[in-house]
Amino acid sequence: MSGVGAGAALANLEAEEVRPLPSKPTRTRRLGFGRWLLPVYVTIAFVFLLIPIVYTIVFSFNDSIKSNIAWRGFTLDKWANVCVVENGAVCEAFGNSILIGVISTLVATTLGTMIAIALVRYRFRGSGAISLLLFLPMATPEVVLGAGLAAQFLAVGVPKDMLTIILAHVMFCISFVVVTVKARVASLDPALEEAGRDLYGSPVQVFWRVTFPLLMPGILAAALLSFALSFDDFIITNFNSGSVTTFPKYIYISATRGIPAEANVIASAVFLLALVAVVVAQLGHAAREKRLAR
Amino acid sequence: MAHLDFAERGADLELAGIHKRFPGFTAIESLDLTIPAGSFFALLGPSGCGKTTTLRLVAGLEEPTSGRIRIGGVDVTDVTAYRRPVNTVFQSYALFPHLSILENVAFGLKRRKIADPLGLAHEALRLVELDHLAGRRPAQLSGGQQQRVALARAIVNRPALLLLDEPLGALDLKLRRQMQLELKSIQTEVGLTFLHVTHDQEEAMTMADTVAVMNKGRIEQLGAPEELYELPRTAFVATFLGQSNLFTGDVVAGNPNSITVDVGGTAIVVPLDRAAKHTGTVSVGVRPEKVALHRSAPAPDGERNVLGAGRVVDVSYTGVSTQYLVEVPGIAGRLTVFAQNSGVGHSASLGDEVWLSWRVEHGFGLADEAEAPARFDDDTDTTALAAQERAALQTELEEA
Numbered sequence: 001m002s003g004v005g006a007g008a009a010l011a012n013l014e015a016e017e018v019r020p021l022p023s024k025p026t027r028t029r030r031l032g033f034g035r036w037l038l039p040v041y042v043t044i045a046f047v048f049l050l051i052p053i054v055y056t057i058v059f060s061f062n063d064s065i066k067s068n069i070a071w072r073g074f075t076l077d078k079w080a081n082v083c084v085v086e087n088g089a090v091c092e093a094f095g096n097s098i099l100i101g102v103i104s105t106l107v108a109t110t111l112g113t114m115i116a117i118a119l120v121r122y123r124f125r126g127s128g129a130i131s132l133l134l135f136l137p138m139a140t141p142e143v144v145l146g147a148g149l150a151a152q153f154l155a156v157g158v159p160k161d162m163l164t165i166i167l168a169h170v171m172f173c174i175s176f177v178v179v180t181v182k183a184r185v186a187s188l189d190p191a192l193e194e195a196g197r198d199l200y201g202s203p204v205q206v207f208w209r210v211t212f213p214l215l216m217p218g219i220l221a222a223a224l225l226s227f228a229l230s231f232d233d234f235i236i237t238n239f240n241s242g243s244v245t246t247f248p249k250y251i252y253i254s255a256t257r258g259i260p261a262e263a264n265v266i267a268s269a270v271f272l273l274a275l276v277a278v279v280v281a282q283l284g285h286a287a288r289e290k291r292l293a294r
Numbered sequence: 295m296a297h298l299d300f301a302e303r304g305a306d307l308e309l310a311g312i313h314k315r316f317p318g319f320t321a322i323e324s325l326d327l328t329i330p331a332g333s334f335f336a337l338l339g340p341s342g343c344g345k346t347t348t349l350r351l352v353a354g355l356e357e358p359t360s361g362r363i364r365i366g367g368v369d370v371t372d373v374t375a376y377r378r379p380v381n382t383v384f385q386s387y388a389l390f391p392h393l394s395i396l397e398n399v400a401f402g403l404k405r406r407k408i409a410d411p412l413g414l415a416h417e418a419l420r421l422v423e424l425d426h427l428a429g430r431r432p433a434q435l436s437g438g439q440q441q442r443v444a445l446a447r448a449i450v451n452r453p454a455l456l457l458l459d460e461p462l463g464a465l466d467l468k469l470r471r472q473m474q475l476e477l478k479s480i481q482t483e484v485g486l487t488f489l490h491v492t493h494d495q496e497e498a499m500t501m502a503d504t505v506a507v508m509n510k511g512r513i514e515q516l517g518a519p520e521e522l523y524e525l526p527r528t529a530f531v532a533t534f535l536g537q538s539n540l541f542t543g544d545v546v547a548g549n550p551n552s553i554t555v556d557v558g559g560t561a562i563v564v565p566l567d568r569a570a571k572h573t574g575t576v577s578v579g580v581r582p583e584k585v586a587l588h589r590s591a592p593a594p595d596g597e598r599n600v601l602g603a604g605r606v607v608d609v610s611y612t613g614v615s616t617q618y619l620v621e622v623p624g625i626a627g628r629l630t631v632f633a634q635n636s637g638v639g640h641s642a643s644l645g646d647e648v649w650l651s652w653r654v655e656h657g658f659g660l661a662d663e664a665e666a667p668a669r670f671d672d673d674t675d676t677t678a679l680a681a682q683e684r685a686a687l688q689t690e691l692e693e694a
Contacts, residue, residue: 123691194355195388197375199402199447205378209401213392 053271060264067258078261090262093250100162100246104169109223111170112177113215119178120185134179135275137172145172153240160242166242167234173226181210181226184218304486305366305454306331307352312361314347314511317686318658321347323511325361329455329504334481334488336502338495340534344511346492349457354378366454376405381448382457385464385470387440395419395443396428402451419443419448421480438469445477450486456481458490462497474501495535499523507531523581527570528662532579539629540579540664548572552654558624562599562657569659577664582630584656587618587642588649599657601625602649606642616641620648687690 011118059068083091115134119127137145149168150160158164192214196206212219233250241249251263307329314322322344329335337345350356352363354375363371383404389398396415403411418424422442432440441461445539448456458477461469478501481488492498499507499519506516507530515522515531526532529540543557553569555578556563563576580599592600604622612616618631629650633641642648 123687125691189386189388191384191386191388192390194375195382195384195390196354196401197355198353198380198382199451200376200405201401202376202405205405210390214390 040224042265056264057268057271060261062261062264064261066260068261068264069258078265081264082265085260086261089245090250090260090266093245093247094266096162097231097247100122100165100169101227103166103221104230105174105227107169108173108177108226109164109219112222112226113219115174116178116181116185117211117215120182134175138179142172142233142235146236148289150239160240160244162244164240164242165237165244165246168236169230172233172236173229176225176229177222180222181215181218184215187288188214254285307455307487307489308362308364308367309348309352310362310364312348312363313323313359314344314351314352314356315359316683317690318683319663320511322351322358323618325511325513327506327513327516329365329487331487333503334478334490334501336490336498336505337508338492338498338505339508340533342495343508345493345508346459348508349382349459349489349491352455353380353382353457355474368676378597379454380457381451381453381455383441383444383448383461387432387444387461389440389443390430391445393431394428395424395430395435398432398443399447399450401447406451412523414450415446418446419665421449422446422476440471441465441473442476445480449486452484453486454682455487455489460490460492460493460494461490462492462494470497477501493644499535507535509534520609525568525658526579527661529577529660529662532658532660532664537582537630538579539582539585539623540577540627542575542577542664544575545573553659555659558626560601560624563654564657565655565660568655568657570661571659575663577656577660577662579660579664580652580657582617583615583634585629585630585631585650585652587620587631587633588651589646591649592651596655598651600649600651601629603647604629604650606644606646606648609642609644611635618642618648620650622650657663 059071060078061074061076062068062071063073063077064070065072116128118124119131146168149164149171153160153164188211190250193206193210196210197203201209230250234246234252237246238249238252245253247266251259254263307327309325309327312322312325312327315408318574325348327346327348337348339345347356351358352365354370354377358371361371362369365379389395390401393401396412396419399415399418400411403414405482408414416425416428419428422445424439424442424446427439432443435443441464444461450496456517462473462477465473474497477488480580490498490502502519504516505519505522507514507522509530514528515526522531526535532538532540541555541557541562543555543562545553546556546561547554548566550566552563552565553572553576555564555576557578562578566572569576569578588602591602592598593602601622604620606618607621607628608619609616613635615632618633618682620631621628631650647676
C-alpha cells in the first residue's frame with residue numbers, strides 16, 4: 001500500500017518537476033559537504049568531552065601499584081576494596097563530601113526558598129538591597145570568597161572543621177537557590193493561593209497544599225544545583241576545611257603523588273549513579289506523559 | 295471571632311457604608327447594598343469601577359477601609375477569607391494545576407473535613423456534566439470545561455453566597471450564551487445566593503434578577519434589568535446599559551402629570567413620574583428603538599414628542615434592524631434611531647429629510663446632566679490602578 005503511494009508520489013514529483021527530495025541519490029554529491037560536516041563536528045565535540053570520563057572509568061579497572069598513569073592490566077580489586085587502601089581515606093573523603101553536600105543543600109534550599117518567596121511576594125525595607133547582595137557570591141571569584149571567609153573564621157576564632165565548610169557552602173549555595181526559586185515564585189498565579197484561602201484553606205494548609213507543590217520543580221532544581229555545587233567545590237572548601245578532607249580536596253592532594261585508582265572508582269560510581277538517575281527520571285516522565293495522554 | 299455555620303441555603307449579604315481606599319485612589323465610596331437570600335445579583339460596570347474590589351471584600355481577600363459586611367446577619371468584616379461561608383469562581387478559574395479535576399473539586403470539602411469529599415465532588419461534577427473527566431488535570435480541559443470545574447469546585451461547598459468574578463469573560467460568544475443558561479439553571483437548582491460581577495451588560499440583563507450599575511466606586515442605580523433599561527436615572531446608566539438619545543434643556547412648563555423641557559426651541563414632554571428632576575436644567579432621553587421615523591411632519595396629537603425636520607446622515611443595516619443617525623438643527627449631537635426591518639413603518643435613505651417622534655410615556659428624565667461624558671477615562675482602568683497602587687506603596691515604604 002505505502003509502496004504504491006510512495007511510487008505515485010515520486011511520479012507526481014517528476015511530472016511536475018518540483019524540487020526533488022534531498023535523499024535522492026543524484027543530489028547527494030552537491031549536498032555532500034553539508035551532510036558530513038555536522039556529524040563529524042558533533043562526533044569530535046563529543047569525543048573531546050567524553051575522553052576524560054572514559055579515561056576515568058577505564059583506569060578505575062587498572063591494576064595500578066602506586067600511581068595510576070600507565071595501564072598495567074585489568075582488575076576488579078580496586079572496586080572491591082575501595083574502602084581498604086590508606087585506611088579508607090578515599091571513602092572517608094567521599095563520605096564527608098556527601099554529608100556536607102546533603103546538609104548544605106537542606107539548609108541552603110530551605111533558607112533560599114523562604115528568601116525567594118519573601119522577595120517576590122512582599123515589599124519591605126531593603127528588599128532591593130537584598131536582591132543585589134544575593135548576586136555577590138555568584139559574581140565574586142571563589143578565591144576571594146574562600147580567603148575572606150577563612151580570615152573571618154580566624155578573626156572570630158572559630159576552629160576550621162566540618163561546620164566551617166558547611167557554613168561556607170550554605171553561603172554560596174543560597175544565592176543559586178534564591179535565583180532558581182524566585183523565577184518559579186514569580187510565575188505563580190496569586191489567584192491560586194487566593195483560591196486556596198477561599199476554599200477554606202488556612203495559611204499553613206494553603207502553603208503546603210498549593211504553594212509548595214507548585215514551587216516543587218523549582219525547589220528540586222535548586223536543591224540539585226546546590227548539591228552539585230557543594231559536592232565538587234574545591235577552592236572555598238580548601239580555605240575553610242582545616243584538617244577535614246573532602247573528595248575534591250583528597251584528589252587535589254593525591255594528584256601530587258599520583259591519584260590512586262580508588263578515586264577513579266568513586267568518580268566512576270558517582271557518574272554512573274547520576275546517569276541512572278537521569279535515565280530513570282526520563283523514563284518516569286515519559287510514562288507519566290503517556291498515562292495523562294490517555 | 296464569630297462562628298459561622300456553613301449554610302445549606304443561600305444567605306443574604308449586607309454591605310453597610312463600605313469605603314475602600316488604596317494608597318493613591320479610592321476604589322469604593324460609601325457603598326450600601328443588600329442582596330436578598332437566593333437571588334441572582336449582578337454588579338455591572340466598566341473596568342476600574344470598583345466591582346471586582348467589592349467582590350474581593352465580600353470574599354475576604356481585601357479588607358474595607360471602613361464599613362461592615364454581614365452575611366446572613368452575621369458580621370464577617372473581621373473574619374478571614376478561609377472562615378467565610380463564601381466561595382468564588384475566579385476570572386482566571388484558578389484551578390490547581392497540580393491536582394486532578396476531582397481533587398480540585400474536593401479541595402474545599404477536605405479542608406472542612408466533610409465526610410465523603412470524593413463522593414460529593416463526583417456529584418458536583420455530574421451537575422456540570424464533567425464527571426467523566428474527573429481523573430484529568432486542568433491543563434487537559436478546554437476553557438469552557440475549566441469554567442465548569444471552577445463552578446463545581448465552588449458550589450460543592452454549598453456556600454451561603456457564591457461570588458462570580460467575570461467567569462465567562464474568557465469564553466467565546468456561543469459558549470458564553472450556553473454557560474449563561476447553565477449558570478442560571480444551576481442557581482435555580484441549588485438555591486444559592488449568586489453575586490455576579492461583569493462588564494457585559496447583556497450578560498447581566500439576561501441572568502440577574504437584580505442589577506446594580508456601578509461607576510467610579512459607587513452604585514449609580516439598582517433594580518430589575520427591565521426597570522434599569524426602561525427608566526435609567528443617570529446619564530451613565532442611560533448610555534452604559536444600551537444606548538440613549540439625551541437632550542438637555544430648561545424646564546419651561548409643568549403640570550401635575552408632566553414636565554415640558556425646552557430643547558433648542560423644541561418642547562419635549564416627559565411624564566412627571568418618569569423624571570428624576572422637575573425644575574431647572576434637566577436632561578431627558580429616549581431609547582433609540584422607541585423613536586419612529588416619518589417622511590412627512592406628523593400631526594401633533596399631544597401624545598407624542600416630535601422633532602424635525604432633520605436629515606439622515608448615516609444608515610447602517612444590521613439585519614433585524616436598521617440604525618439611522620439623524621441630525622436635527624438646534625439639537626446638539628446626532629440622534630440614533632433603530633427601525634425594525636419588519637416591513638412596517640417608514641424607511642429612509644442617506645440625505646433624506648425626516649421627522650422623529652416618540653410616545654411621551656417612553657421618555658425619561660435624568661437626575662444628572664448628560665453633558666458629563668459617559669465614557670470612562672483610561673486612567674481608571676484596572677491595570678493602571680494597580681500600577682498606581684504599586685508606585686504609591688513603594689514611595690510609602692521608602693518614606694517609612
